[in-house]
Amino acid sequence: MDFLLWEQFRIHETLGLDSAEQRDIIQTNMANARAWAEGPLAQSYKETDEQEAYLADGKVVLPDSYPGLYQGFSEMWTQWQDGAAQGTAMPPIVQNLIIEMFMAGNASFMTYVGFSQPAKSLLRAHGSDDLNATYGPALQDMRATACLCITEKGAGSDLSKLSALATKQDDGRYLLTGHKWLISAGSHEMTDNIYYFVLARTDPKQTGMAGLSCFLVPRYRIDEAGAHRIDNGIRVNEVVTKMGFKGCANTHLLFGEDGVETQAFLLGRMEGTGLQQLMMMMKPARISTGIFALGLASSAHETSVAYSQQRVQGKRFDRAMSARAPSLPIAEHPDVRRMRLDMAAYTSGCRAMIARLGLYQSFEDDPSQPEDLRRAADDISEVLLPIVKAYTSDKAWVVCETAIQTHGGVGFTRDYPAQQNARDCKVLSIWEGTNHIQALFLFRDKLGMCVQPKRLNTLRAAIEDTLARAEATGALDKDVHNLRDALAALGDATAAARDCVRYQRMNDVPQFAVELQAALGDIVIAWHLLEAAEIALKALASGDADAAFYADKVDIARHFLRRRLPQSAASLRAIAGEMQDVVATQLAKTQAA
Amino acid sequence: MDFLLWEQFRIHETLGLDSAEQRDIIQTNMANARAWAEGPLAQSYKETDEQEAYLADGKVVLPDSYPGLYQGFSEMWTQWQDGAAQGTAMPPIVQNLIIEMFMAGNASFMTYVGFSQPAKSLLRAHGSDDLNATYGPALQDMRATACLCITEKGAGSDLSKLSALATKQDDGRYLLTGHKWLISAGSHEMTDNIYYFVLARTDPKQTGMAGLSCFLVPRYRIDEAGAHRIDNGIRVNEVVTKMGFKGCANTHLLFGEDGVETQAFLLGRMEGTGLQQLMMMMKPARISTGIFALGLASSAHETSVAYSQQRVQGKRFDRAMSARAPSLPIAEHPDVRRMRLDMAAYTSGCRAMIARLGLYQSFEDDPSQPEDLRRAADDISEVLLPIVKAYTSDKAWVVCETAIQTHGGVGFTRDYPAQQNARDCKVLSIWEGTNHIQALFLFRDKLGMCVQPKRLNTLRAAIEDTLARAEATGALDKDVHNLRDALAALGDATAAARDCVRYQRMNDVPQFAVELQAALGDIVIAWHLLEAAEIALKALASGDADAAFYADKVDIARHFLRRRLPQSAASLRAIAGEMQDVVATQLAKTQAA
DSSP states (O other), rough: OOIIIIIIIIHHOOOOOOSSSHHHHHHHHHHHHHHHHHIIHHHHHHHOOOOOOOOEEEEEETTHHHHHHHHHHHHHHHHHHHHHHHTTOHHHHHHHHHHHHHHHHHHHHHHHTTTTHHHHHHHHHHHHHHHHHHHHHHTTTTSSEEEEEBBBBBSSSOGGGOOOOEEOOSSSSSEEEEEEETTTHHHOSSSSSSEEEEESSSTTTOOOTTTTEEEEEEEEEEEETTTOOEEEEEEEEEEEOOSSSSTSEEEEEEESSSSSOEEEEESSSTTOOOHHHHHHHHHHHHHHHHHHHHHHHHHHHHHHHHHHHOOOOOOOOTTTSSSSSOOGHEEEEEOOOOOOHHHHHHHHHHHHHHHHHHHHHHHHTTTTSSSHHHHHHHHHHHHHHHHHHHHHHHHHHHHHHHHHHHHGGGBBTEEEEEEEEHHHHHHGSSSSSHHHHHHHHIIIIISSGGGGOOHHHHHHEEEEEEHHHHHHHHHHHHHHHHHHHHHHHHHHHHHHHHHHHTOOOGGGSHHHHHHHHHHHHHHHHHHHHHHHHHHHHHHHHHOOHHHHHHHHHHHHHHHHIIHHHHHHHHHHHHHHHHHHHHHHHHHHHHHHO | OOOIIIIIHHHHHHSSSSSHHHHHHHHHHHHHHHHHIIIIITTTHHHHHOOOOOOOOEOOOOTTTOOOOOOHHHHHHHHHHHHTTTTTTHHHHHHHHHHHHHHHHHHHTTTTTTTHEEEHHHHHSSOHHHHHHHHHHHTTTSEEEEEEOOBBBBBBSSSOOOEEEEEOOSSSSSSEEEEEEEEETTTOSSSSEEEEEEEEEETOOTTTTTTEEEEEEEEEETTTTSSOEEEEOOOEEEEEOSOOOOSOOEEEEEEEEEESEEEEEESSSSOOOOOOOOOOOHHHEEEEHHHHHHHHHHHHHHHHHHHHOOOBOOOGGGGTTOOOOOOOOOOHHHHHHHHHHHHHHHHHHHHHHHHHHHHHHHHOOTTTTTHHHHHHHHHHHHHHHHHHHHHHHHHHHHHHHHHHHGGGGGGTTTSTTHHHHHHHHHGGSSSSSSSHHHHHIIIIIIGGGGGGGHHHHHHHHHHHHHHHHHHSSOOOOHHHHHHHHHHHHHHHHHHHHHHHTTTTTTGSHHHHHHHHHHHHHHHHHHHHHHHHHHHHHHHHHOOOOOOHHHHHHHHHHHHHHIIIHHHHHHHHHHHHHHHHHHHHHHHHHHHHO
8 A cells, every 4th residue: 555655656746745744644544544444343344244234123233343333433534534624635545545444344334434425525515504504513523324225126226217205295395205225234323313315206207217306314303403303204124134244234214104204305406306416426436336345355365365374284286295395384385376466466456446546536626737637537537437346346256256265175164254255245246336337337438339439548548658668677578568469459349349339239239348347447457567567676676675575566467467468358359359240240231231 | 958968968879778768767857856956955945044054062953954855865865776776777967967956956955965975885895894784784775974084174185184093902993083174064963873984094103195094983883783873982073154055064073082982994904095095085076066066056047047037127228218118127138148148158068068977977887888989088087077176166156146146236135045056155166175276186187297198189189079060060160260279279288388397397387277277177168068059050950949949059159159268268378378488488597507
């Protein structure tokens, strides 16, 4: 993480955080976050699995440690916020790293606090002054948590089928009826209040994506004096049981269906703008999912490497049958090293990608940055967004599998956490829009159906910069060649997709979208690993102290670019060929007609 | 399965099972097996997860349904055995398919019966007449289960570190002391007795792989009258908790450490031959692991496809925003179809590979078969053996992931079985020798360090036959090209590995062994899918009734050979390049010296 901040992304220069004081604050915050993540959070991880959230007498019971964790988090976070308000540096790139540590410590717990920040922005942007005055303070000082309620039983990824209904009364109030399903961190007793941000219809006759509004629906309404909490009629009908993430209560919520009315407060001045309002939630939710996945994968990676260093078993390949040959720590066996390099490539590559997104967010938010830099940052961020969500969550499953395998037999037991990491992470390829939906989002919205190459060209130009620097080292020739080859294959695939769109075969592209997204993800990871290797080679040449660390950066990059990336290029050429066949068939049909 | 038996492997011809009666018996047995697998076995699958095996008062408590299942299995199996004894056909190819159904129904339960058959062979081959007379009958009529005890805490994959000790007494008896760890189906109360086949030393001074003997160690000794059971001092110290496979009690067993002596009966006439005796167990154990994995993957595949056909959600890509466009069963969405083809390719490919192994076993066991056929069958079987174990278990994890993803959000809940399939299957890449150990076994023992190409050449010749027939259809050109290309890449990789061995860089090969094994597995799967597609095209041309079934066979093959296989070829070329670099470095060093 230090390497990312001060060597790969050089935030002292790029973000102007060049004073010793600023650096100090960041390092102190990072150290405090680490201590809390490795301490109370990580210590509660196994308990989180053993004390699955459940429903008793209408209330959700969480693992014993959660109220204490919530208090610890609130104190730390509000302190940082106060610091940030006083101008103390906590740029998004640092926040992303800190959140990763928390996710690695106990991801289930983090679902209870994860939506607070976006909820504040939503309320500030679209809530009335009255609403902000009444409900804002508890969100600010964390006496209330926030929770996003979109999904219903009949409408998972398809919002056009939502049916929850907010009916406007003669006195202007909205009363909500209906249900929401699989709502993460949907209820608990850790705070005085919970704010549900609910997507609902106001007119039962409207169907489809139109006519959806977003409401703030508090668990307890606050009376005019601000003193009393009034039951707002929200009931928990079920807490589903899951393969992992067991501390996160995924709830079936009923609104206004128990004889007690549920009041809902419309966000914005008019009905029907809920989807647009929630758009601003999508970006942080997708990044956050990527960080969830990265945290779980990092944890699996680190615990398995630690195990492999202390577990002594087996001998060198050519001396396997010799009674006198020494047994080795399994970390020294070639395949355990191969597994470590795979895990390190995915986790450090994804970490760098997510750090870049944080850096670019600072550029975008800062009008003093040059316009072309801000535009490039925006282009690249848009392309990276679905990849951060989908690629990181898909690879987390692979990393966790590798971590289990590294442990051997004990990896399958619940005595070691890698299997819990695997079980926990599986939801991440599904929620916040499945990874196929991310791939459609990439193809349609981010790459402009491959007909508008602007954003992708910006990304390619940035990668070319890195390639030129890597080439100049003279030590990464094979790697540079492989990444150039993968970029050429990407060009083939996007050209073929574009032709499908041009020749009326647009519907043939989605079947290849997941592979396109996965291969583009590999290219992005390769880019970041190559960038790190180039920096590491320079550090090695300058005789830096920690030679093993930098040499490992080079090894990780070479491993990925030589042994994994060629498969992505092959996959891109394969789908390009399939799409070219589609186009050729279509052209033959047109000519015949 | 019918397609495999009667069309792909044509057992009426290849095994001479051409009478209506023989076919009838097989079909009846298959139907009975299916009814039992889909009935009582599958009905107990969720319970198996909820009622994890545990230890109470020194005894292992299993899920409620297990004693009933055990009785059902015993009756069916002994009936089949009686039939087989009377010459009724149950060739290995059929048995493998039936066992797959059972694994798909409830894999954890199957661990309690899985070792009975190999144990009988072991006892018959190496047990004394007395031992067979005393302990054989209960094994035969399933009043005793059998259990293989190799692993110890300090010695997972490394048998040289085993320390359990059988000490010969003056009266010739052996008394066993020590412990065994992670012993699957290690204790239960379903039968009168349990026979432990224990690998132990007889001389504590010996270390390494030498001096290991195999003992039959009954839970209860039988007195000379054969009437009384005598406690043989075996204690269960722990039942480990696991991420899946929860009905299988993985036990820590203590022998002769509780004040009650444990008698052990040596197999064979002399000490120190235990490893050789157990060799005959390795082959069925590895095939059985492959079938475990296939059963779990098939189950995940089938339940997710069924779900996708009834779950209606989302619209066609180009009409996603249209309120009037109809919502579709998710099975019709292009990416859900892509996931189905992936799952179908892996499961039907692995099923065919395992069926082939069964067929070849019949050839090997039958002296009336032509010598060259038997030799070819033996060559190919040897190469396939580690792939059946490793490839099937690795891909089961992938298939289960895809099945979870197919379900969307509910796939993560314990209301649907795919997530249990995933959790259950993860042990299979670890036990019976980790998949890396299988890869070393493939490289060293099966491919003769790539220096002795005989077996691989036999396999290639068989694949070339299929390629020629597929080419003749004129409809599989791209697929034939891709498989030829993958074979060429395989040639590059094995040549480079051979050069590493030749030029004293043998220790550099193991780091690539897993990738070599995985790519060879892909080639084998592609071969079987292509073979099926060629047969299906003929059936389609002849106007067979079930056109959809045969067309799907062609689609599955094309999907795999066009979109997955090129990545394997790229992986083979990548590792070939890395090994060539190793050799070049070595040659440069030698020339410099």
